[in-house]
Amino acid sequence: MLYVSTRGKTEPVPSAQAIKMGIAPDGGLFVPDRSVQITAKQLAKMAGTPYRQLAQTILEPFLSDFSAEEVRTCVAHAYSSVTFAAPAVAPVIRLGDGLYVLELWHGPTCAFKDFALQILPQLLSRAVAKTGGREKIAVLVATSGDTGKAALEGFKDVAGTSIIVFYPAEGVSAVQKLQMVTQEGGNVHVIGVQGNFDQAQSGVKEIFGDKAMREEAGRCGYRFSSANSINWGRLLPQIVYYFFAYLDLLARGELAAGEEINFVVPTGNFGNILAAFYARQMGLPVHRLILAANRNNVLTEFIRTGVYDRNRPFYKTISPSMDILISSNLERLLFACTGRDAEKVAAWMTELREKGRYRVDGATHAKISALFWSASADDNETMAAIRDTYQQYNYLIDPHTAVGMHVYNRYLQATRDFRKTIIASTASPFKFNQSVVQAIWGAEAVRQKSEFELLDFLTRETGLSIPPGLRDLNKKPVRHTRTVRPEDMSRAVRDILCG
Numbered sequence: 001m002l003y004v005s006t007r008g009k010t011e012p013v014p015s016a017q018a019i020k021m022g023i024a025p026d027g028g029l030f031v032p033d034r035s036v037q038i039t040a041k042q043l044a045k046m047a048g049t050p051y052r053q054l055a056q057t058i059l060e061p062f063l064s065d066f067s068a069e070e071v072r073t074c075v076a077h078a079y080s081s082v083t084f085a086a087p088a089v090a091p092v093i094r095l096g097d098g099l100y101v102l103e104l105w106h107g108p109t110c111a112f113k114d115f116a117l118q119i120l121p122q123l124l125s126r127a128v129a130k131t132g133g134r135e136k137i138a139v140l141v142a143t144s145g146d147t148g149k150a151a152l153e154g155f156k157d158v159a160g161t162s163i164i165v166f167y168p169a170e171g172v173s174a175v176q177k178l179q180m181v182t183q184e185g186g187n188v189h190v191i192g193v194q195g196n197f198d199q200a201q202s203g204v205k206e207i208f209g210d211k212a213m214r215e216e217a218g219r220c221g222y223r224f225s226s227a228n229s230i231n232w233g234r235l236l237p238q239i240v241y242y243f244f245a246y247l248d249l250l251a252r253g254e255l256a257a258g259e260e261i262n263f264v265v266p267t268g269n270f271g272n273i274l275a276a277f278y279a280r281q282m283g284l285p286v287h288r289l290i291l292a293a294n295r296n297n298v299l300t301e302f303i304r305t306g307v308y309d310r311n312r313p314f315y316k317t318i319s320p321s322m323d324i325l326i327s328s329n330l331e332r333l334l335f336a337c338t339g340r341d342a343e344k345v346a347a348w349m350t351e352l353r354e355k356g357r358y359r360v361d362g363a364t365h366a367k368i369s370a371l372f373w374s375a376s377a378d379d380n381e382t383m384a385a386i387r388d389t390y391q392q393y394n395y396l397i398d399p400h401t402a403v404g405m406h407v408y409n410r411y412l413q414a415t416r417d418f419r420k421t422i423i424a425s426t427a428s429p430f431k432f433n434q435s436v437v438q439a440i441w442g443a444e445a446v447r448q449k450s451e452f453e454l455l456d457f458l459t460r461e462t463g464l465s466i467p468p469g470l471r472d473l474n475k476k477p478v479r480h481t482r483t484v485r486p487e488d489m490s491r492a493v494r495d496i497l498c499g
């Protein structure tokens with residue numbers, strides 16, 4: 001299996017190269033050069049396959065330059081009983097007739113990004129060794145909260161890597177900040193930036209783009225890399241849980257062999273739902289992919305009209321991990337739906353860069369709108385969905401998942417399609433406890449309570465236990481206290497790598 005660029009101007013490379021490079025030199029994204037098919041007969045036989053074994057089966061053909069043993073080791077590291085608190089890894093909960101929730105938040109940081117960021121470092125360190133690199137990898141991350149912690153957990157103590165995370169010192173929640181500044185591990189560095197997220201992100205981009213800086217890091221034995229969600233090594237692992245959910249329901253007799261289902265996916269950067277699209281292309285019986293957006297609904301409009309237009313206000317919402325106006329991974333979908341027309345894709349991406357807007361051709365839009373359906377939820381609708389779900393099913397959902405629940409109800413009203421449906425639940429309700437408590441118990445219940453008091457409140461009220469990754473956070477020793485001005489970020493990197 002080789003990987004080609006969606007912009008068509010890069011020589012095909014094996015998976016280790018694609019993962020090491022992250023983005024293709026022509027600015028495109030790497031995609032597999034051929035399809036992997038799982039037949040209906042094979043699927044039926046795979047019912048109930050345990051998560052790790054399934055991951056091995058799904059990942060292997062895409063990582064053909066890795067040995068089976070290497071894949072097995074990576075998978076075992078990533079999805080162990082130490083990293084994932086739930087024995088099933090990704091439990092599928094039945095809420096009501098034909099409605100299921102796929103809980104993707106039992107990993108160390110309580111959000112679905114753990115599925116990718118637990119295994120990417122394992123793949124990356126082997127990819128470097130495999131491609132003859134002698135340098136160590138220095139991973140730089142700018143985070144608005146969740147990605148930084150997930151990357152730290154994934155890279156901690158991984159041989160041949162160092163990770164430096166920059167977060168806006170005053171721009172993350174108390175829980176998010178404590179999750180990062182208490183991070184353990186011998187190769188981890190966490191630095192507060194005296195500025196906002198955009199400044200932290202620009203700082204990291206500048207370091208990546210600075211040739212002198214790259215050379216200096218090289219002299220100190222390092223090569224920069226990113227844990228960005230456009231890396232194929234982050235997308236690939238997400239395909240596994242769509243198969244897992246289906247096969248789990250098959251084994252439980254909730255689905256008949258070959259029965260088509262729908263998935264609802266709360267979406268920001270289009271990574272998670274793209275993995276569902278790839279699963280369908282591989283043969284998973286999926287009828288519709290329902291894309292749930294918050295008030296930043298650039299993708300909802302795109303699916304309905306075929307026009308992608310980022311020239312719009314940016315809203316801060318209570319589902320912050322979906323507050324995104326440029327959904328980078330969409331480029332991979334366009335490549336697939338144009339019949340792999342790299343020239344077309346490159347032209348649209350140029351329009352996006354220059355005008356902030358492009359319109360796909362009618363045939364491409366027809367393909368996309370036949371498979372995807374989309375609507376959005378504002379903050380009030382999100383809060384109502386949290387409350388209604390708790391009242392109707394006695395089940396707690398976080399604001400991102402609640403966007404999915406609202407959009408699913410809209411889908412039912414619009415289509416009367418009562419096929420069985422699985423909602424991807426992307427974060428633990430404990431992680432976004434303030435919105436959850438307020439939605440169910442009212443504004444009075446959150447008044448003057450810290451996030452830690454709210455965790456205790458949620459436990460008391462629901463009888464659910466606080467996830468390990470959030471437990472006793474305020475009692476752990478703080479290990480990272482450094483803050484820098486945005487203009488001093490590159491000096492901090494130099495100190496760490498060459499100091």
Ligand SMILES: *Cc1c(COP(=O)(O)O)cnc(C)c1O
Binds near residue numbers: 146
């Ligand atoms: C990142 C994230 C999303 C959005 O996922 P994409 O792959 O960017 O579409 C949704 N929910 C949560 C909790 C997230 O952390």
